[in-house]
Amino acid sequence: MADILVVDDEADIRALIADILEDEGHEARMAADADQAMAAIEASPPDLIILDIWLQGSRMDGIEVLTTVKRNMPDIPVVIISGHGNIEIAVAAVKKGAYDFIEKPFTIDQLMVVVGRALEASRLRRENARLRRQDQQAAELIGASAAMSALRAKLDKVARTGSRVLLSGPPGAGKEVAARYIHARSARADGPFVVVNAATIDPDRMEETLFGRMREDGGHEPGLFEKAHGGTLFIDEVADMPMGAQSKILRALVDQTFQRRGGSETVRVDVRVISATNRDLEALIAQGAFREDLYHRLSVVPIEVPPLAARREDIPLLADHFLERLSRAEGLPRRTLSPEAAALLQTQDWPGNVRQLRNMMEQVLILGAGAAEIAPEELPLGAPSADSGAGLSALIISLPLREARDLFERDYLIAQINRFGGNISRTAEFVGMERSALHRKLKSLGVVTTVRAGARVAMAQNDAPSRAREDGDEGEAGEAGAGLT
Numbered sequence: 001m002a003d004i005l006v007v008d009d010e011a012d013i014r015a016l017i018a019d020i021l022e023d024e025g026h027e028a029r030m031a032a033d034a035d036q037a038m039a040a041i042e043a044s045p046p047d048l049i050i051l052d053i054w055l056q057g058s059r060m061d062g063i064e065v066l067t068t069v070k071r072n073m074p075d076i077p078v079v080i081i082s083g084h085g086n087i088e089i090a091v092a093a094v095k096k097g098a099y100d101f102i103e104k105p106f107t108i109d110q111l112m113v114v115v116g117r118a119l120e121a122s123r124l125r126r127e128n129a130r131l132r133r134q135d136q137q138a139a140e141l142i143g144a145s146a147a148m149s150a151l152r153a154k155l156d157k158v159a160r161t162g163s164r165v166l167l168s169g170p171p172g173a174g175k176e177v178a179a180r181y182i183h184a185r186s187a188r189a190d191g192p193f194v195v196v197n198a199a200t201i202d203p204d205r206m207e208e209t210l211f212g213r214m215r216e217d218g219g220h221e222p223g224l225f226e227k228a229h230g231g232t233l234f235i236d237e238v239a240d241m242p243m244g245a246q247s248k249i250l251r252a253l254v255d256q257t258f259q260r261r262g263g264s265e266t267v268r269v270d271v272r273v274i275s276a277t278n279r280d281l282e283a284l285i286a287q288g289a290f291r292e293d294l295y296h297r298l299s300v301v302p303i304e305v306p307p308l309a310a311r312r313e314d315i316p317l318l319a320d321h322f323l324e325r326l327s328r329a330e331g332l333p334r335r336t337l338s339p340e341a342a343a344l345l346q347t348q349d350w351p352g353n354v355r356q357l358r359n360m361m362e363q364v365l366i367l368g369a370g371a372a373e374i375a376p377e378e379l380p381l382g383a384p385s386a387d388s389g390a391g392l393s394a395l396i397i398s399l400p401l402r403e404a405r406d407l408f409e410r411d412y413l414i415a416q417i418n419r420f421g422g423n424i425s426r427t428a429e430f431v432g433m434e435r436s437a438l439h440r441k442l443k444s445l446g447v448v449t450t451v452r453a454g455a456r457v458a459m460a461q462n463d464a465p466s467r468a469r470e471d472g473d474e475g476e477a478g479e480a481g482a483g484l485t
């Protein structure tokens with residue numbers, strides 16, 4: 001059911017058309033002149049406007065209404081009703097953007113055919129716009145690190161050319177997104193983007209998949225090269241391509257022609273190939289597992305997509321992007337990372353790269369506690385690695401050096417005092433400080449000691465060592481190291 005606005009100065013024709021439309025299951029609104037029409041459109045843009053070209057006694061005639069609508073809301077289709085013998089004006093209206101016209105007098109069938117076509121064309125246009133938006137979104141490369149900016153600059157450059165590109169990088173780093181990014185910014189953006197993963201296709205069916213086959217009835221099944229005509233074919237995991245298919249691809253790349261399986265006709269296509277690998281193709285060439293000539297054809301422009309661990313600054317940005325997208329897609333409440341959780345993610349090594357981060361954010365969103373801020377404890381992390389700095393607490397990593405050092409010293413000294421059962425002399429000896437210097441330090445960091453369950457324990461007086469320094473407040477435990485043994 002569509003919402004259709006009928007604009008005609010003749011009341012009986014207006015009502016007749018509205019009746020016909022309502023009988024066909026549409027909702028019809030009516031306007032007698034240009035002002036009523038514009039008010040109705042502004043109140044709620046209709047799916048279709050049926051517009052009489054002559055509007056007696058109206059401020060604007062039909063052509064002017066058409067021009068205004070096309071300027072302000074170009075996506076609303078307009079069907080013009082013209083009087084008999086006014087073909088030139090009707091044609092001029094189509095040139096100004098009307099979808100079509102019908103001449104008075106017309107039959108119900110004639111009206112409904114034009115209305116049906118106009119609604120279908122507008123539905124397709126909306127659908128195409130939606131798909132293009134989706135493609136653009138899938139081709140979104142998030143990241144503000146220097147590595148990402150350099151990658152984006154290379155991809156932008158190569159997008160403007162028609163060159164073949166070989167993307168290399170570890171699994172999940174974003175090679176497919178990079179390929180989509182190139183396609184979406186290339187002259188082929190309106191053409192198809194077809195993906196084939198050489199590692200997941202049965203090697204015996206590879207040629208058929210890529211180049212199609214003839215059917216027994218004389219027809220043919222198109223292969224992916226044919227489906228990508230006018231667009232881009234993305235060959236993922238190209239290193240897994242069987243030798244037989246490699247030589248056929250080589251030919252398809254050299255002269256853009258091939259034969260379908262079981263056929264003799266030469267098929268010509270216009271396809272840009274972007275391929276990707278996470279393996280060392282040169283090593284495979286040395287082993288005789290990959291054709292060197294194909295490698296050179298594929299890697300006219302080689303581009304490396306860096307692992308996530310080489311661009312840790314992007315991690316909070318990426319994580320937040322996934323949290324936003326996933327919560328919207330799943331209809332879940334929006335959650336953000338606490339600064340400590342974001343810092344902790346930055347200390348991880350991410351062998352599964354961006355895909356692993358995305359999966360983790362999905363897990364947190366679905367299984368997590370649900371508070372607006374995600375706490376570090378909610379992150380499903382394994383043991384920290386030795387060389388990534390992950391041994392440091394997330395809180396410390398989220399602070400500037402001075403505050404981090406204060407916090408570290410406070411926690412470190414509390415742990416040491418408690419280890420030595422509250423004995424400041426032994427603590428001082430172990431940490432390598434004079435006893436008096438340790439006292440001063442404890443005071444400045446806001447560390448106090450108190451007796452609990454018969455044992456002397458140290459603790460932070462509050463969470464802000466600098467405040468303790470300013471006001472010299474010794475707090476309720478009040479000893480700040482003084483008078484201890």
Ligand SMILES: Nc1ncnc2c1ncn2[C@@H]1O[C@H](COP(=O)(O)OP(=O)(O)OP(=O)(O)O)[C@@H](O)[C@H]1O
Pocket residue numbers: 140141142143169170171172173174175176177178236276278318354355358
């Ligand atoms: N820079 C990025 N911005 C936004 N999303 C990204 C980015 N990089 C990767 N992704 C997302 O991470 C996931 C993995 O990316 P992609 O499939 O492009 O990796 P790949 O390198 O092609 O992996 P594989 O080698 O396993 O095929 C996808 O969901 C993708 O949308």
